[in-house]
Amino acid sequence: MSARLGEVVASGTSIWLDDLSRERLIEAPNATSLAFLIKNEFVSGVTTNPIIFSQAISKSNLYANEIAVLAAAGSDVESIITRLTTDDVRSACDLFTDTYRRSNGIDGRVSIEVDPRLARDTQTTIAQGISLWKLVNRPNLLIKVPATVEGLPAITALIAAGISVNVTIIFSVTRYKAVLDAFMDGLEIRLSNGESITEIHSVASFFISRVDSEVDSQLKVFATPAATALLGKAAIANARLAYQEFLRVKASQRWKTLKNNGAHIQRP
Structure with missing residues (x-):
């Protein structure tokens, strides 16, 4: 597996693990620990979502003591979940510190998602994104925001606030174009405010397999x-x-102006 992954990495692709749990973070290095995967399996990033954390917390006893302490102190369920997940993400960010530094901030990224129940609520998505960014307090964090109509202005606002963003659930080229615009809008707003854009990074999570699942089910009919x-x-x-749209934007004068001011392209 390592040899094949090495070939993928050599082609310019970054390998991200779509999973995170406390077992992966605290167990001695073995084939499933995050430290091992970073060192031996070319893993250069992690993405998470509420389902991943739900499974991690419900299937492990490593969270039990912390949950009991927080509950005894009067924390509600939402606060406890936020504490557990941000603690894990912060620890993962720390494991990627060397990767982050060696790649000049391109790799070594960890994503944490805003509450998906906010997918149609622009302002609360912005507020929670800012809150998560401050709670984790690591430069290699990505705030995961859905590419809904309401999510697009949230992406712009978070980028303008200097927050790195992972835009998720992108299924169509039309929506991807809107995501690229939202990203560049945020950079331009930040520049117009006289603020630096050199530390802002973003990725666009363009979904693949779920498109085939839907289209194939209709073709089979x-x-x-x-x-x-x-x-x-x-x-x-x-x-x-x-990807052709990505190349078009990358070659545009609009992007060249941003690049000349220190911007990093949103990675697809």
Whole structure:
């Protein structure tokens, strides 16, 4: 596995682990610990979501003492969850410190997601994003924001506030274009306010497999040779179109102006 992952990394791709738990953080280095994966399996980032944390907390006894202490002190459920998750993310950020420094901030990133129940609430998404950024208090953090219509202005506002963002649940090229615009809008606002944009990083999480799951289910209804020949191909074709949009923006005068002011491109 390591050799194959090494080939992927050599091609310019970063390997991120879509998982985090306290076991991965505190156990002695073994094949499943984050420290081992960073050192031996080319892992250069971590992304999390509420489902990942729900499974981690519910299946482990490593959180029990902290939960009991916080509950006894009067913390409510939401506060306890926030404390547990931000503690884990902060610890993961620290494990990636060397990766972060060696890559000049490109890799070594850890994502934490705003509450998905806020996906249609711009202002509360902004407020929670700022709060999570301050709670974790690590430069290699990414605040994960959904690419809903309401999420787009939140992305702009967080970038303008100097917060690095991972934009998630992007399925279409049209929405990806809007995400790129929201990202650059935030950089331009920050520049117009006389503030630096050199430390801001962003990634765009363009979904692949879920597109095929939906499209293939519809193709199977037709059950024709032409439809069957298209199974498993829609998502890659969609992603290639999105990448062409990325290249277009990267070559634009708008981006060149931002780059000349120290901006880092939003990575797809």
